[in-house]
Amino acid sequence: REHEGQRQTKKNSIRIGVLLYRGDDTFIGTLRTGLEDKAKEYEQKTGIKVKLDILDSKGSQNTQNSQVERLISLGCDALCINSVDRSSASIIIDKAMDAGTPVVFFNREPVEEDLRRWKHAYYVGLPAGDAGVLQGELVLDAWRTQRDTLDRNGDGVIQYVMLEGEPGHQDALLRTEFCISTLANAGVSAEKLASDAANWQRGQASVSMRQWLQEFGENIEVVFANNDDMALGAIDACAEAGLDKRSMPFIVGVDATPPALEALREGTLKGTVRNDAVGLAESMMELAVSLSVDGEPSQDLELTDERYVWLRYEAVTAESLEDQAVS
Ligand code: GAL
Ligand code: CA
Numbered sequence: 001r002e003h004e005g006q007r008q009t010k011k012n013s014i015r016i017g018v019l020l021y022r023g024d025d026t027f028i029g030t031l032r033t034g035l036e037d038k039a040k041e042y043e044q045k046t047g048i049k050v051k052l053d054i055l056d057s058k059g060s061q062n063t064q065n066s067q068v069e070r071l072i073s074l075g076c077d078a079l080c081i082n083s084v085d086r087s088s089a090s091i092i093i094d095k096a097m098d099a100g101t102p103v104v105f106f107n108r109e110p111v112e113e114d115l116r117r118w119k120h121a122y123y124v125g126l127p128a129g130d131a132g133v134l135q136g137e138l139v140l141d142a143w144r145t146q147r148d149t150l151d152r153n154g155d156g157v158i159q160y161v162m163l164e165g166e167p168g169h170q171d172a173l174l175r176t177e178f179c180i181s182t183l184a185n186a187g188v189s190a191e192k193l194a195s196d197a198a199n200w201q202r203g204q205a206s207v208s209m210r211q212w213l214q215e216f217g218e219n220i221e222v223v224f225a226n227n228d229d230m231a232l233g234a235i236d237a238c239a240e241a242g243l244d245k246r247s248m249p250f251i252v253g254v255d256a257t258p259p260a261l262e263a264l265r266e267g268t269l270k271g272t273v274r275n276d277a278v279g280l281a282e283s284m285m286e287l288a289v290s291l292s293v294d295g296e297p298s299q300d301l302e303l304t305d306e307r308y309v310w311l312r313y314e315a316v317t318a319e320s321l322e323d324q325a326v327s
Helices: 002-007 026-046 061-073 086-099 128-145 170-185 202-219 228-240 258-266 277-293 318-326
Strands: 013-020 049-056 078-081 103-106 121-125 157-164 189-197 222-225 250-252 272-274 308-310 314-316
Touching: 013 026, 013 061, 013 277, 026 049, 026 228, 026 277, 049 061, 061 078, 061 086, 078 086, 078 277, 086 103, 086 121, 103 277, 121 277, 128 170, 128 222, 128 250, 128 272, 128 314, 157 170, 157 202, 157 228, 170 189, 170 222, 189 202, 202 228, 222 228, 228 250, 228 258, 258 272, 258 318, 314 318
Parallel strands: 013 049, 013 078, 078 103, 103 121, 121 308, 157 189, 157 222, 222 250
Antiparallel strands: 272 314
């Protein structure tokens, strides 16, 4: 028995490095908690110790590149990377490849060409355009069921403003594009009054919205926000301007963070789309751990094109939250 144990090559402890593009991002914060929970669960289930080194790159790709080097030299078995600049993933991939360390990108998608540089580079995420489609459908649904409240000026056109995430982020580009194309595909015309890159941030979004309220006032019928923090920023500006939930425009976000769910229940936020933090954490851990322990992705993971794990978005409204609570 003892002899057998010695010959076993399986590790009884692994070390996984995680780099966050910004530790103060709300959604990334929920994901971080999810990862810590999953690591503990895995330890309890298997008896294999998981040491997580989670570092904040604070919005600097240079910082992140040196953090990658440090984590590799500390002997991490796998790295999970939320890149600052997704177009420079190749630098990280090359470093990891030289060291033979598997690397799992998440939330900020590298271009496929970079990912293909090495067989142990993966991406775990959600198909960005789908969130836009679901947001568009939330608005379409309201257009069909409560047109009077939505189409305030009664011209049969949706006047909207768009709060965009960071320029160049796949989620900003595709969510923006697909919420509008969903309206167009359904034959509903929409008119863009204004748009701004508010970089996922509540404060920046409220500044933009404050200006727009001054400029367009009641003419804003819908606010599309690429994420919930920016939707909450728009709500802040509306509240400051003295609007209550009935006089606010129809505001939709993405993420389903705890404060956004609160706003949904209050009725200031009209809809959001769940960005599956729990599912992401689960798949990332499963992938990083299996790569560390077996050198192969776990059979339980559904890989697309050998390198991608895709999770699904889901629309959330006050009604769907209530239904869930009941069932
Ligand atoms: C998006 C999310 C945003 C922000 C961003 C960071 O998926 O909706 O709230 O966290 O990722 O990359
Ligand atoms: Ca209108």
